[in-house]
Amino acid sequence: MSARPVASVRAGGGAGEPAPSSPLGVLLPGGRIRPGTAVSTGHDMPLLLALAAEASRTAVGWAAVGLPQLGALAAEAAGLDLASGMRIDDPGRHWAQVLATVTEAVPVVLVGPLGPVPDRIARRLAAVLRRSGSILLAAGPWQGAEARLQVVSARWEGVGDGHGLLRGRRVRVAAAGRGAAAAPRYAEMWLPGPDGAVAPVLDESDAAYEPSPITAVGAVREQRPVLRVVG
Known part of the structure; x- marks a missing residue:
């Protein structure tokens, strides 16, 4: 089996290379989350929150849909502004309509595992993202995710x-x-x-982190x- 590239993300870039704005930048296309796109996170809440904080650097306002387990203290520690966020724990059976409405109005949307996403709904939500320029961050798999x-x-x-x-x-x-x-x-x-x-x-020992x-x-x-x- 051939070796896969591994980046041990450090505080600065190499010679002539700018440091990424976030350790996650080396994994994202173009070093950032493009407006109008979706990213999936494999059901890891700290990763979801870190991406939301990264996306919120250039946007004001975020929403979490179908994520009742999201903790306010964890969100704040990750870098999210609680005063500009809202949470819809249970969007109900018409969750796709709720999600489309929120995505039209809020620049960064976190979405939980709400169930299978039919092709028709996935295409509709992709169109809403492109039109609004919002970013969708899915806790689980998401059809059409850019990353x-x-x-x-x-x-x-x-x-x-x-x-x-x-x-x-x-x-x-x-x-x-x-x-x-x-x-x-x-x-x-x-x-x-x-x-x-x-x-x-x-560094390998990371002694600076106390x-x-x-x-x-x-x-x-x-x-x-x-x-x-x-x-």
Whole structure:
């Protein structure tokens, strides 16, 4: 079996290469999530939230449809602005219509596994995305996704023999796409990192990553805005 390319994502690029805006950038076509497209995430919530935070860098407003398990603290730690987000936990049997309406109005939409997506509905939603320029991030598989990302290995680090602080989850993410981007690509990163957001792997030991006091188990957090829940 031939070796596959692996990128150990670091803080800076090589000679003459700009550093990606996010460790996920090396896995995305053109280094970013293009407006009007969909990306699937293989049912990994930290990966879904990291992509949502990346997409929200240039857009104001996001929505989560069919994701009742989404945690407000995790979303905030990943980099999402809770004040500009809303959540529709149960869109009901007419979820496709709800999703189309939300996608028309909100620039970044996270969608849970709502069931099989018939070709007719997939084509309709793809047309809505192209027209609105919104980005759809699917927790599970999504027909017509421009990129398909999946965490293929993960380990939490920071806890020793029954004691210590979790400093982050080091993962290996695989990505595949369409056309020239169809060949699988891999990258390693912290997801989440010590502060809750995606972070680059600095070196083999990654000694620069020390547990932050706010990420300690049982740490007290200040009160923050909560997500608006619709329906």
